Every structure is written in C-alpha cells, then in structure tokens.
Amino acid sequence: MKIEVKEISELGREINFEIEEEIVNREKERIIKELKKNVEIEGFRKGKVPERIIELRFSSLIKENLLKRIIPDAYLKAIKENNLHPAVDPEIREVKFDDGKLFLKIYTEIKPEFDIKKYKNLVLKKVKPEEITEEKVENTLKEWERRPEFAASIVDPEKRRLWRKKIREQLEYIAKREATLKEEEQLWKQLLQQVEFxxxxxxxxxxxxxxxxxxxxxxxxxxxxxxxxxxxxxxxxxxxxxxxxxxxxxxxxxxxxxxxENIIPDEKEVEERIMHLSRITGKPLDEIKKNLERTGKIEDLKEEIRIKKAFDFVKENAQVIERVVLPGEVRGEGK
Known part of the structure; x- marks a missing residue:
C-alpha cells in the first residue's frame, strides 16, 4: 500500500492511497465467500452458487463492502504511520479502481500544534455580584404586571409576595452568573494571549x-x-x-x-452526568444510557466532562485576589 500525505493548508491534509491489486482481490474473495454461504439464486442450491455468478449478480454490494473494509484500515494506517492527529471526520473525495488497484483520496484536518506554559496561578480578581435592590425587584414585578397572563395572579397579596421572592431569586442567580462569567473572562484573556494558532x-x-x-x-x-x-x-x-x-x-x-495534566473523566462523573440528563429530560436512566451508546454520543459526553474538568483545574489553581490593597492601607480594612 502506497500512502502520500499532501499539505493543503496549515491544518488540511489530503491523503492519497494506492492499494495493490493483491490486497483488493484478497478482500474481494473473502466477501464473495461470505455471500456464497447465504445467497439463494434459482437453479442453484444454497451455498453452491458459483463465485463468478455471485460476483456478477452482486457487484454493487461487493464493491460497497470492499470499500467499507479497506478504507477504514487504510486510513488508520496512514494517520498512525504519519503521526497525524485528526480533529475532524475524514472526507472521502475520490475512489477509483484501475488495473485491479484501488486509488483513494481522503481529506482531513489535524489538531493544531502549540504549547501553553502558564495555566496555573493565573490572576483572578473576584467580581462582586450586582446587589439586587427592592427597587429592582419592584420594577421587574411591574413589568410582569403588564403581561395579561400574570396580572391576575399578582393582584393577590400572598401571591404577590411569592412572586417577589421568586423574582429576587432569579435576579440574584443572574447576577452571580454574570459575576462568574466576568471572572472566567479574566482567565481566558490570560490564556488566549499566550498562544496563537x-x-x-x-x-x-x-x-x-x-x-x-x-x-x-x-x-x-x-x-x-x-x-x-x-x-x-x-x-x-x-x-x-x-x-x-x-x-x-x-x-x-x-x-x-x-x-x-492527564485529566480524564471517571465512571462516577459519567454516571452523574447521565443521571442529570435523565432528570432534565424526564426519560428513564436506562433509556438515556442506551440512546447514548447507540448513537455513539457517550464519547462526546466524556469529552465534555474532560474539557470542563480542565477549566475547573485552571480556576482551582488560580491566584484569587479578593480586592486590591491600596498603598498605605492595612489589609483587612475597608471590608
């Protein structure tokens, strides 16, 4: 098997294959023999159909199975021998049989190569969530009162009190989330400015x-x-x-x-994430699991956990500054 890798762009790679007739014929013979066991053609007993007739009658199916068997193995061999690390699914751009040989062109894009040296002890200045005042709660409630579907339920004093409580909780949650995002943005700025790729x-x-x-x-x-x-x-x-x-x-x-940092998700974390999906969708746990495995999404789930753990690692190892101490100020004052 001849393999040639062409650099199409910084990350784009075109892999050209020339697969010898011997490999093609060997795989084709295996496929025909497997078909021979089960095909039924009028005039022949099961398992006794001549291989030449099978090849003529099922040429499209044989070709389809031939490609399904040869292409994955050829692609894996190419990326291993050339130390490629694909970031996308391969795209088959050309398939051609000529003189018994199989010629292929497959396009892929590889992961960018770079290194990031400083991701521990990044400076993180704590952001205080916006204070939720009674005025803001009242203004939000008034906006809700303008909606016909809410107006009737807000007139009752007890219901109005409960709505105010609910609004405050929502506003406080939003304020905390916005503060967290601002803190995370500080970390991202320090990470992104280190590398360009x-x-x-x-x-x-x-x-x-x-x-x-x-x-x-x-x-x-x-x-x-x-x-x-x-x-x-x-x-x-x-x-x-x-x-x-x-x-x-x-x-x-x-x-x-x-x-x-050799960060990988453990089975408990995967199980917890699946349980969370079960709770928010209302579907049984076993159904969620089977669906993830059937669609191949379980690996995507593990990758999401791995990436989240990596960012959690950055945050946990950041140098947190609660507030800036001004010149001449004694630590602990002004709190």
Missing amino acids: PVPEKLVYERARRYTEEHLRRMDLKGKTDSEIEKLANEYFEKFKPIARQDLKKYFILDKIAEK
Missing part, C-alpha cells in the same frame, strides 16, 4: 452552522419567505463564524491542559 476550518463551519440553526429556532419566523429566512441564515452564519473560531480556540487550549 489556527483552528480546523471544517470545525468552524460546523459550529457556526449549529449556532445559526439554534438561533433561528428561537426566532419568530412566521410570515417570512424561504428567501428571507435563507438571507437571515447567511447573515447570522457570518456573525457566528468568529464566535465559533474563538470557542474552538478555547476548546483546544483546554484539550492541551487536560493532556498535560
């Missing part, structure tokens, strides 16, 4: 498309024509591309940290 364009495209589809699903598109929706989709896709690129950079940084 490309990300796989295929992943950028796929992620930007996913963000676009999710955004359109949340929009009210009633009354809009197909062309108007398509125009909106294209506009949002272009807006989401830089966001997707930045998110992928963050992913690869955390992937590198997880690799350096």
Whole structure:
C-alpha cells in the first residue's frame, strides 16, 4: 500500500492511497465467500452458487463492502504511520479502481500544534455580584404586571409576595452568573494571549452552522419567505463564524491542559452526568444510557466532562485576589 500525505493548508491534509491489486482481490474473495454461504439464486442450491455468478449478480454490494473494509484500515494506517492527529471526520473525495488497484483520496484536518506554559496561578480578581435592590425587584414585578397572563395572579397579596421572592431569586442567580462569567473572562484573556494558532476550518463551519440553526429556532419566523429566512441564515452564519473560531480556540487550549495534566473523566462523573440528563429530560436512566451508546454520543459526553474538568483545574489553581490593597492601607480594612 502506497500512502502520500499532501499539505493543503496549515491544518488540511489530503491523503492519497494506492492499494495493490493483491490486497483488493484478497478482500474481494473473502466477501464473495461470505455471500456464497447465504445467497439463494434459482437453479442453484444454497451455498453452491458459483463465485463468478455471485460476483456478477452482486457487484454493487461487493464493491460497497470492499470499500467499507479497506478504507477504514487504510486510513488508520496512514494517520498512525504519519503521526497525524485528526480533529475532524475524514472526507472521502475520490475512489477509483484501475488495473485491479484501488486509488483513494481522503481529506482531513489535524489538531493544531502549540504549547501553553502558564495555566496555573493565573490572576483572578473576584467580581462582586450586582446587589439586587427592592427597587429592582419592584420594577421587574411591574413589568410582569403588564403581561395579561400574570396580572391576575399578582393582584393577590400572598401571591404577590411569592412572586417577589421568586423574582429576587432569579435576579440574584443572574447576577452571580454574570459575576462568574466576568471572572472566567479574566482567565481566558490570560490564556488566549499566550498562544496563537489556527483552528480546523471544517470545525468552524460546523459550529457556526449549529449556532445559526439554534438561533433561528428561537426566532419568530412566521410570515417570512424561504428567501428571507435563507438571507437571515447567511447573515447570522457570518456573525457566528468568529464566535465559533474563538470557542474552538478555547476548546483546544483546554484539550492541551487536560493532556498535560492527564485529566480524564471517571465512571462516577459519567454516571452523574447521565443521571442529570435523565432528570432534565424526564426519560428513564436506562433509556438515556442506551440512546447514548447507540448513537455513539457517550464519547462526546466524556469529552465534555474532560474539557470542563480542565477549566475547573485552571480556576482551582488560580491566584484569587479578593480586592486590591491600596498603598498605605492595612489589609483587612475597608471590608
């Protein structure tokens, strides 16, 4: 088997294969022999159909099975021998039989190569959540009162008190979340400024498309024509591309940290995440498990946990500053 790897772009690789006739024929014979055991053709007993007839009658099926068997093995051999680390699924761009040989072209994009040295003891200045005043709670309640579906339930004093409590809890949760995001942004700024690397364009495209589809699903598109929706989709896709690129950079940084620190999810963490999915979807635990295994999403779940653990590691090892001590100020004052 001859393998040639061409560099198409910084991360794009085209792998060209020339697979010898001997390998092709050997695999073809195996497939024909397997078919011979079960095929039934009028005029022949089961298992006694001549192989030449099977080859002629089932040529498309034989070719399909031949490619399914040869291509994965050839691809794995190529990435192993050339020390490639694909970041995307392979894309088969050309398949051709010539003089008994099989010629293939497969495109893939590899993970970016970089190193990040400082991810421990990053400076994290604590952000105090916004104080939720009674005025803000009251203003939110007044906004809710303008909605007909809420107006009747808010008139009753007891129900009004409960609604105020609920609003405060929601506002406090949002304030804490916003404070946490600001803290995390400090860490990301320090991580991102250390490295500059490309990300796989295929992943950028796929992620930007996913963000676009999710955004359109949340929009009210009633009354809009197909062309108007398509125009909106294209506009949002272009807006989401830089966001997707930045998110992928963050992913690869955390992937590198997880690799350096040997961070992997344990079975308990995977089980807890599956239980969480069961609770929020209302589906039985066994059904969630079987569905994840059937669709191959269990590995995606493990990867999500691994990446989250890597960022948790960064946060846990940050140098936290509660507040800046001014010159001449004694620590502990001003609290």
